Amino acid sequence: xxxxxxxxxxxxxxxxxxxxxxxxxxxxxxxxxxxxxxxxxxxxxxxxxxxxxxxxxxxxxxxxxxxxxxxxxxxxxxxxxxxxxxxxxxxxxxxxxxxxxxxxxxxxxxxxxxxxxxxxxxxxxxxxxxxxxxxxxxxxxxxxxxxxxxxxxxxxxxxxxxxxxxxxxxxxxxxxxxxxxxxxxxxxxxxxxxxxxxxxxxxxxxxxxxxxxxxxxxxxxxxxxxxxxxxxxxxxxxxxxxxxxxxxxxxxxxxxxxxxxxxxxxxxxxxxxxxxxxxxxxxxxxxxxxxxxxxxxxxxxxxxxxxxxxxxxxxxxxxxxxxxxxxxxxxxxxxxxxxxxxxxxxxxxxxxxxxxxxxxxxxxxxxxxxxxxxxxxxxxxxxxxxxxxxxxxxxxxxxxxxxxxxxxxxxxxxxxxxxxxxxxxx
Numbered sequence: 001x002x003x004x005x006x007x008x009x010x011x012x013x014x015x016x017x018x019x020x021x022x023x024x025x026x027x028x029x030x031x032x033x034x035x036x037x038x039x040x041x042x043x044x045x046x047x048x049x050x051x052x053x054x055x056x057x058x059x060x061x062x063x064x065x066x067x068x069x070x071x072x073x074x075x076x077x078x079x080x081x082x083x084x085x086x087x088x089x090x091x092x093x094x095x096x097x098x099x100x101x102x103x104x105x106x107x108x109x110x111x112x113x114x115x116x117x118x119x120x121x122x123x124x125x126x127x128x129x130x131x132x133x134x135x136x137x138x139x140x141x142x143x144x145x146x147x148x149x150x151x152x153x154x155x156x157x158x159x160x161x162x163x164x165x166x167x168x169x170x171x172x173x174x175x176x177x178x179x180x181x182x183x184x185x186x187x188x189x190x191x192x193x194x195x196x197x198x199x200x201x202x203x204x205x206x207x208x209x210x211x212x213x214x215x216x217x218x219x220x221x222x223x224x225x226x227x228x229x230x231x232x233x234x235x236x237x238x239x240x241x242x243x244x245x246x247x248x249x250x251x252x253x254x255x256x257x258x259x260x261x262x263x264x265x266x267x268x269x270x271x272x273x274x275x276x277x278x279x280x281x282x283x284x285x286x287x288x289x290x291x292x293x294x295x296x297x298x299x300x301x302x303x304x305x306x307x308x309x310x311x312x313x314x315x316x317x318x319x320x321x322x323x324x325x326x327x328x329x330x331x332x333x334x335x336x337x338x339x340x341x342x343x344x345x346x347x348x349x350x351x352x353x354x355x356x357x358x359x360x361x362x363x364x365x366x367x368x369x370x371x372x373x374x375x376x377x378x379x380x381x382x383x384x385x386x387x388x389x390x391x392x393x394x395x396x397x398x399x400x401x402x403x404x405x406x407x408x409x410x411x412x413x414x415x416x417x418x419x420x421x422x423x424x425x426x
Contacts, residue, residue, distance in 0.1 A: 007042035009076060011068055011100070014083040015049045015060060023260075025050070027293045031260070032083035032105075034210070038112045044075050058093045059086060069098045081108055085261070088137045106133060106263040121184045128177040133263065135170050200241065200394075201250045201369055201414070204277045206305065207286035208297035209257025212323040216286060216352035217254040220362075244366045249393075253280065260300045278308055281416070282365055283318045289336045289349065290327035313344075316371055319364055320347030326354050370396070372415050379406040387424065394420075 014029045021028070025048045036043050045068070049060055058065060059082065068080060079101050080094065086104035094102045103111070110133060113126045205213040221240035242252045255277060277283060285301060287294050302312040312318065322340045325333060333349075340347035348364050350357030375398070380387050382402070391397060391409055394417045399410040413421060 007040055008079050009044050010036060010041040010079045010081055011045035011047075011071060011077050012036055012043055012081045012083065013047055013049050013060060013064070013068070015051050015054070017051055017054075019052075022299070023293050023296050027296075028083070032081070035083075035105075035108050035112065036081055039108075039115055041079065041081070044077060045071055054084075057090065058097065059084060059090050060094075065094065065097045068100070072098055072100050079103070083108075091137070105261060109259065109263055121181070121188075124177055124181050124184065128174065128181065129263065131170050131174050131177070135167065135174075201248075201281040202253060202279055203242070203250045203282045203284060203365060204253045204255060204280035205284045205286055206255055206277055206301060207257060207284075207321075208288065208301055209259050211257065211286045211288040211297070212352045213257065213286045214254055216284075216321070216323065216350075217252060219352050219355060219358060221252055244362050244369075248366065248369070250282075250365070250369075253277075258301045258304050260297075262300075262304065274308060277305070278310065281317065281414075282368055283310070284321050284361075284365070285318055286321045286323050286352075288324050289322040290324040316345055316368055318345070319361075319368060320345075321361060322347055322349045323352055325349050325356055326351040369414065370412070373412045374415060374418050375410060375412050376418060376421070378409045378411060378421070380409060381406050390424070391421070 014032045016025045029048045082104050091102050110130050117123045117126045207213050221242050238254045305312050337349050340349050348361045391411050395411040395413040401408040
C-alpha cells in the first residue's frame with residue numbers, strides 16, 4: 001500500500017529568462033515536472049513564465065501571481081513550486097499573495113533527497129543541507145504536507161506541529177550533524193585503506209540524474225540497486241566488485257546524479273559521498289544520448305567535477321559513455337556514434353538496458369587503466385606464493401621464468417600498483 005495518504009495538489013511555475021537560459025523552455029519545464037513527480041506531487045497547473053528580469057519582491061509578476069491565487073481557490077491547490085531560487089522575502093510574499101505553501105527549486109530538491117536517502121550517512125547529509133538552507137528562513141517548509149504524505153521528511157516525524165525554528169537550536173543541531181558526519185568520513189576512510197592495500201582500481205559512475213547510471217551499474221555488477229525512470233533514483237553510494245574484459249577485478253561505485261543548479265548546500269553536504277569520485281582511477285561519465293539537452297547536461301556535470309578539482313578536458317581517466325542507444329532511431333544513432341568517436345578520447349555508445357556495447361565499454365576501461373602502466377622485473381622467492389598471486393591479480397604478467405635464485409617475472413603494473421609493489425618489497 002502507498003505510504004502517502006494522498007497526493008498534494010500542486011501548481012508549478014518555471015520562470016524562463018531568455019537572455020541567460022542555457023536550455024530550451026520545454027526542457028526546463030519538463031525537468032521541473034520530473035522533480036515534482038519524483039516525490040509524487042499531483043501537478044494540477046504547470047506553466048512556463050517568460051520573463052525579462054526578476055521582480056525583487058516576488059520574482060514573478062503581479063499578473064501571474066493573481067492567476068495562481070485565483071486558480072488556487074478554484075482548483076483547491078495546496079502548494080506552489082517555483083523552479084528557481086527564491087529569497088526568504090520572495091517566498092513569504094508569494095505565500096501571502098497566493099495563500100499557498102511555496103517552495104523553490106532548492107527546497108524541492110532537498111525534499112527529494114530527504115525522501116530517497118536510505119543510509120545513515122545519506123540522512124545526516126540531507127538534514128545538514130536542509131538546516132543550512134532553512135537557517136535564514138526559520139520556517140519548516142514541509143510540516144503540514146509531511147503529515148499528509150505519511151512522514152517521509154527529514155526533520156522529525158508526522159504530527160510535529162512546530163513551525164518556527166529557533167536559530168540557536170538549528171545551530172546546535174548543525175554542530176551535532178557535522179560531528180556525526182566527520183565520524184562517518186573517518187569510517188569511510190578506514191574502509192578505503194584495505195582497498196588501497198589490495199588494491200583494486202576504482203571505477204566511479206557519474207552523470208546527470210536519470211542518465212542510466214544505476215541501470216549500467218546493475219548490468220555490469222549483477223547488483224540490484226534501485227533503478228527507475230525517476231530523477232534522483234540513487235542517492236546513497238553503492239560499491240561492487242566487477243571483472244573487466246581482461247579478467248582484472250575493479251571496484252565500481254554508483255554515485256548520486258547531478259542536476260542543473262544543484263543547491264550549493266547539497267554540493268557541500270554530499271562531498272563525502274563524492275569522495276569516491278575523487279579517489280577513482282577511472283570515471284565513467286554516463287550521458288543520456290536520447291536527450292536533446294545532452295550537451296547542456298554534460299556541461300552541468302563538468303562544472304561540478306571541476307569544482308571538485310577533477311580535470312574534464314583531455315582527461316584519459318574520464319570515459320564518456322553515451323547511454324540509451326536503444327531509444328535512438330537510426331539517423332540519430334549514427335549522429336551520436338560520430339559524436340562519441342570524435343572526442344579527444346573516444347567515447348562508447350551503449351544501451352545499459354539491452355547490454356549493447358557493454359563489451360566495448362569494458363575493453364575501453366581496461367585499455368584506459370593500462371595506459372599508465374609500467375613494466376618491471378621482479379624476482380620472487382618460490383615460497384612466497386602471496387607475492388606471486390599479488391602480481392598476477394594486480395598486473396599483467398608478461399613473462400615468468402623459474403630459476404635457482406627465484407621466480408623471475410616481467411610484469412606490467414599501473415604507476416600506483418608499481419609504487420605499492422615497491423612498498424611491499426620494503
